[in-house]
Structures are given as structure tokens and as C-alpha cells.
Amino acid sequence: MTKTPGRGGSRQLAVRVKTAKKRTVSSKLWLERQLNDPYVAEAKRQGYRSRAAFKLIEIDDKYHLLQPGKRVVDLGAAPGGWSQVAAKRVGSLEGRGRVVALDINAFENLPGVTSIILDFLDRTAPDAIIDALGGEADVVMSDMAAPATGHAKTDHLKVMALCEAALDFAYEVLAPGGVFLAKVFQGGTEHELLAGMKRAFKTVRHVKPKASRPESAELYVLATGFRGRAS
Known part of the structure; x- marks a missing residue:
């Protein structure tokens, strides 16, 4: 188990950011939040590329x-x-499981x-994906979110559209018994989408890890026990 921040240790003093000439109030608040976020500091300490790893x-x-070999x-x-977390846990660093990272934007290899x-x-x-994995996937996961507009209903719809597209993709590549994990927003998964997931998977639940910022509307839908494409 990887140690997560916020459990014991000395308390850091809050960092305040001055408003620079070309810095907006929203960017000032974002930077201030990053500098005071223990998960950001711990991600740097442990070598993770983002706080989302936690x-x-x-x-x-x-x-x-x-699980190892997945x-x-x-x-x-x-x-x-x-992807960093997955590689460690399935053993792909030792040539056991496999992890394929897919993105429209280029990023440094891991x-x-x-x-x-x-x-x-x-x-x-x-x-x-199937070619790269050498077979069907055991887990399809997505932490994708469209850029926020600040309008809660619009942001919810955009995230749900991404979740639905990711689920359709998962149906194409998941092996029977597989797992789907994706970001949604508070308000949960849309009824029709959730009903479809319950037909395709044995168990569907919503989870909100402590590493999600308290003010964030995000949570995750976790579906396990894929019944196969015939479902």
C-alpha cells in the first residue's frame, strides 16, 4: 500500500500568492491551491506526475x-x-501485466x-489497444474531464458525455469479468447510462476518494464483473 499524505507529520503553513500584473484572480487562486495541496507535494516527493495518482x-x-498480471x-x-500507479500494481515494470496509456496529446513515456x-x-x-495489450483488457479506466466552464449543469453534461464515450470504448475491448472506472460529477451517473451499466456489469457503484478535493464535484463510477459484449 502506498502512503498517502495528510496522516501525521508537521503542518505546513499556508502559502499566499500575490496577484501579479498579468495573473487573473482565478489563476491566482488555482496556484495558491496547488501550493497548499498536500497531495501535490506528496506526488512530487514520490515521483508521480499528478496528484490524481492518489x-x-x-x-x-x-x-x-x-492485480498482478492484469x-x-x-x-x-x-x-x-x-498509468504510473497501474504499472507498479499490475507488475508491468517487471514484465508481468500490461498497461497501455492512450491520449490525443503527446506526453513523456513511462x-x-x-x-x-x-x-x-x-x-x-x-x-x-488490443494489439498493444496482447489481448482484451481486464481494466479500462478514465480520469478524463472536459475543461470546466464554471456552469455546473454544462460541466456535468460534458463529463457524462465523456464517461458514456469511454464506456462504449470499454465494451469494445474489455474481457468478460473486466472492470470499468471513470470520472463523473456529483449528481451521479445519468439514469439511462447507469441502467445500461447495470445490465452489462455485475456490480455498479459510485466512489469518492479522499484525494478528490473537498470542494470538487467529481466522483467516480466503478463497474465490476463485465458480462461480455452479448449483454
Whole structure:
């Protein structure tokens, strides 16, 4: 189990950021939040590319999705924090499991991870993933989120559209018994989408790791026990 921040140790003093000439109030607040976020500091200390790594660590510590030897797909993987966690846990660093990171934007390669720079909506993407994995996936995971507009309803719809597209992709590449994990927003998964997931998977639940910022509306939908494409 990887140690997560916020448990013991000395308390850091809050950092205040002055408003620079070309810095907006929103960028000032974002920078201030980053500088005062213990998960950001711990990610740097442990060598993770993003604080998001701790969200996956918490979820996996509880539900044991990333078992040694598993084949994992990380959709919208850049900058690679989730892929790093997956590579360690499935053993791809030692040549056991496999991790494929898919993103439309280029990012630095990671040990134990096969990177594919491609839009997951491209019709060639499922075959490219299966080829890279050497078979169907055991886990399809997505921490993707569209750029926030600040309008809660709009942001919810955009994230749900990404989740639905990621789920359609998962149906193409998942092996029976497989797992799907994706970001949604508070308000949960849309009824129709959730009903479809319950038909296709044995168990569907919502989870919110402690590493998600308290003010954030994000949570995750976790579906386990894929019944196969016939479902």
C-alpha cells in the first residue's frame, strides 16, 4: 500500500500568492491551491506526475482492481499519474501485466507503459489497444474531464458525455469479468447510462476518494464483473 499524505507529520503553513500584473484572480487562486495541496507535494516527493495518482491508489486499495498480471487501459492518460500507479500494481515494470496509456496529446513515456497517441474515439483505437495489450483488457479506466466552464449543469453534461464515450470504448475491448472506472460529477451517473451499466456489469457503484478535493464535484463510477459484449 502506498502512503498517502495528510496522516501525521508537521503542518505546513499556508502559502499566499500575490496577484501579479498579468495573473487573473482565478489563476491566482488555482496556484495558491496547488501550493497548499498536500497531495501535490506528496506526488512530487514520490515521483508521480499528478496528484490524481492518489485517487486511484485509494480506490485500488479498497477494491483491488489492479492485480498482478492484469491488462489495463488508461484513457486520456496524460500526464500519466494513473498509468504510473497501474504499472507498479499490475507488475508491468517487471514484465508481468500490461498497461497501455492512450491520449490525443503527446506526453513523456513511462517505464512499464505503452503509450499510444490517438483519440480514443478514432475507429482504429480499439484494435490498436488490443494489439498493444496482447489481448482484451481486464481494466479500462478514465480520469478524463472536459475543461470546466464554471456552469455546473454544462460541466456535468460534458463529463457524462465523456464517461458514456469511454464506456462504449470499454465494451469494445474489455474481457468478460473486466472492470470499468471513470470520472463523473456529483449528481451521479445519468439514469439511462447507469441502467445500461447495470445490465452489462455485475456490480455498479459510485466512489469518492479522499484525494478528490473537498470542494470538487467529481466522483467516480466503478463497474465490476463485465458480462461480455452479448449483454
